[in-house]
Amino acid sequence: KNEVEQSPQNLTAQEGEFITINCSYSVGISALHWLQQHPGGGIVSLFMLSSGKKKHGRLIATINIQEKHSSLHITASHPRDSAVYICAVTLDGSARQLTFGSGTQLTVLP
Amino acid sequence: DAGITQSPRHKVTETGTPVTLRCHQTENHRYMYWYRQDPGHGLRLIHYSYGVKDTDKGEVSDGYSVSRSKTEDFLLTLESATSSQTSVYFCAISSPSGSSGDTQYFGPGTRLTVL
Numbered sequence: 324k325n326e327v328e329q330s331p332q333n334l335t336a337q338e339g340e341f342i343t344i345n346c347s348y349s350v351g352i353s354a355l356h357w358l359q360q361h362p363g364g365g366i367v368s369l370f371m372l373s374s375g376k377k378k379h380g381r382l383i384a385t386i387n388i389q390e391k392h393s394s395l396h397i398t399a400s401h402p403r404d405s406a407v408y409i410c411a412v413t414l415d416g417s418a419r420q421l422t423f424g425s426g427t428q429l430t431v432l433p
Numbered sequence: 434d435a436g437i438t439q440s441p442r443h444k445v446t447e448t449g450t451p452v453t454l455r456c457h458q459t460e461n462h463r464y465m466y467w468y469r470q471d472p473g474h475g476l477r478l479i480h481y482s483y484g485v486k487d488t489d490k491g492e493v494s495d496g497y498s499v500s501r502s503k504t505e506d507f508l509l510t511l512e513s514a515t516s517s518q519t520s521v522y523f524c525a526i527s528s529p530s531g532s533s534g535d536t537q538y539f540g541p542g543t544r545l546t547v548l
Contacts, residue, residue: 368536411476419537421468
């Protein structure tokens with residue numbers, strides 16, 4: 324059983340739509356991370372959360388520690404948001420390395 | 434941008450040859466990591482370092498070794514490359530982000546093909 328599960332695996336949206344990507348985990352964590360990877364590109368950290376909610380531009384990340392669940396929302400989606408979004412966790416007591424979900428491929432159509 | 438570079442960026446090699454990948458950081462971070470990314474498996478930890486000469490194994494360490502003789506450099510060595518080690522390799526560092534934990538910053542990646 325994977326420690327970090329993401330859904331959906333693939334998501335296609337029309338420009339302007341509100342998008343939600345979900346992440347659930349089954350272990351104790353000290354932080355949860357949302358990462359973005361464009362095709363052929365590097366990996367960029369979007370958010371690091373240990374509680375509550377964070378917002379950056381059109382991106383919002385929330386975490387519910389009791390339910391072991393996080394969501395990444397994109398408001399007013401745009402074709403440039405097309406990328407793979409990866410949820411990852413830092414396990415409690417670890418050397419801060421990440422354990423990753425399988426990623427969500429998002430395609431936003433104009 | 435946390436000042437992380439990887440070299441080489443692309444490499445094609447033959448089965449059985451040794452390969453060394455280099456990760457260099459400019460900001461004196463203590464923790465460094467090597468991950469590999471494969472279709473169907475996502476990103477997985479190979480080895481990590483928590484200081485000079487301090488390293489430990491990750492989830493997929495078989496066939497790999499690492500060394501860290503200076504804070505800024507973390508080397509990943511494939512002693513005898515196999516086709517199963519064809520992958521994209523990412524180096525990362527962990528940077529403190531206040532009281533809530535560390536943010537990880539990734540290097541640009543090295544695409545390795547073992548023929």
